[in-house]
Amino acid sequence: MKYITEYRDKELAKKLVADIAKEARPDRNYRLMEFCGGHTHVISRYGLEGILPKNVRMIHGPGCPVCVMPIGRIDSAIELALEHGVILCTYADTMRVPASKGLSLMKAKAQGGDIRMIYSAADCLDIARANPDRNVVFFAIGFETTTPATAVVLKQAKAEGLKNFFVFCNHVLTPPAMRHILKNQEKVQIEGFVGPAHVSTIIGSEPYETFAKDYSKPVVIAGFEPLDMLQSILMLIRQINRGEAKVENEFTRAVRPEGNMKAIRMMEEVFALRDSFEWRGLGSVPKSALKLSDAYSDFDAEKHFNLVYRSVPDNKACECGAILRGEKQPSDCRAFGTVCTPESPIGSCMVSSEGACAAYFTYGRHKR
Template sequence: MKYLDEFRDGGLARGLAAAIAREVDPARAYRLMEFCGGHTHAIARYGLTGLLPANIQLIHGPGCPVCVLPVGRLQMAIELALRPGVILASYGDMLRVPGAGGDSLLAARARGADVRMVYAVDDALALARRHPQREVVFFAIGFETTTPPTAVAIRRAAAEGLGNFSVFCNHVLTPPAMAAILDAPEGTRLDGIIGPAHVSTVIGTSPYAFVPERHGKPVMVAGFEPLDVLHAVRLLVAQLGAGHATVGNAYTRVVAEHGNRKAQALMDEVFTVREQFEWRGLGTLAHSALRIRECYAAFDAERRFAPAEVAVTEHKGCECPAILRGAKQPQDCRLFGGACTPEHPLGACMVSSEGACAAHYLYGRWRAA
């Protein structure tokens, strides 16, 4: 297949769903976690759960970068934005994420902070060039997918001598989050994982080998189109039926076993692994995030400004942390669809389009449930 509409062919989707229905064991349950928020969005958009047998449950994972950032790190960004002379550049979704007491970057902007929405880190570099008398801080978030562009920007700032540019680094790593979910004694029982697409283009499929080796669960990397997801589900069902577990690749048109070596080299040059980092829903995980190396310390906003780390609790009624670790579904939250909507989000999972709550609400799947 070459064209996008071929990956959304309804007839082929029904054929795949029928094949899955024939191949499942009706006497067992299949609990499959789609790790990536992009998969959650595709599943809700195309109604894939309605095509699958009732004994296959798709469980949402923590693969939404906006969602997994804890409130304390957001408060640090708000503090940076409120400092005189600072321009804080951020992706749009982060502006609306609720912080302590409902605070947000948008609210900080209303109080006078210079917060700019950018579409890419290059936009933040452009701001630094246009405003040489101001400190421009890029609020960097995301998994391995968005990390290489941040590395390129830091290298470019160093080459140009952009002394007024720095990065507040919140890049996190996928394999440690997978391990945390599978290792948790009280965690969600899973039979297999639909591996992330864009992350895997960077890191490849080999970093997931610990899942079948240590936990005996199969992983199948999948693309974002509906046929991609259904194909991955069928391959996982086949592995489970055969009684073995491996890392598979159902996205071979994009993903290679060892990923993008050039992107990995860029990341390794600019970043190093943090000893520990807090995640919303998963707690503090060892070696699960990146910080800027000493050789690029001049562009590290945490070193330059030393924003205070604060302990902040979630909205007490929000179930976003439990949803991110697969323990609950969006409709299990008493705030969902009532007090908490995309127009008035009370939790991060309702803000980002990759958040499970936003995906369920947008496509109305919760009404059918």
């Protein structure tokens, strides 16, 4: 199958691994952060970390939208369902993220909340059309990857004049989170980034130039196949060895420098920057998330239902915050694999299909 088997070729993988071993200088360590949770799963699934030289260390980043959602935002969504009686729609992984008082969206549904799992943002519009006497709220989460889909349904709702459809907007942005990590490197040093793939298909490669220019950190945008990852790691090592810091695009089959201009223009029309937004593990990060623009404020669930955000501390037994900052690995958490498993998670990193803890557990890395 085109673009699948070609990027899993064993002989090419062996050559790339040999090239990495040759290029990685034995007198230094290479600390590379894969920002995207999808990349973390590729590394775990194909055992890439086990075949890299020991001085090439992959550090997990906060690139999982479900993982970085703070408890207070889940609490607000539960409030919409249980106290305001709305039909709340959201994606699957969000349903199981632990919230306050032992709740989650799944448990709130068991208590009588009309909470529905959807596969597409467009499903919310169908539900709103089919229930004109009920308020329907889309609990929208995700990085720039899923933001255009939310923009599309908002434009459709406005064009149709729907009065019972609202969006609880929790879309977050990648570059501000990367910048926040670089500004707070007391506990973890990063020499280069494996840039996210799906996000970059939307925003392009140009927004990462600031990390090369202002922070002297190389960025290589990588696809999601094992050869993509190995090639990107090799490209980063070569840049570091040469003392370079630039943005390179390994994922040329999908990412352009300018990104998807149609999607970007739509996002700029429908959304506006928040002054600040709390991320799990990172705290409040300036200009790192989106809200609905004034032109679409009639669809803003936070305004319509007068939601008041309350910050809630994470479970003390959970190390998700440190894992998302790159300070710890999942196996460093005492709860990992014991009281915290995919069947009974106590932290969001074990819930999400892109979470680092889920990757470690699913592919058995914790057994080593």
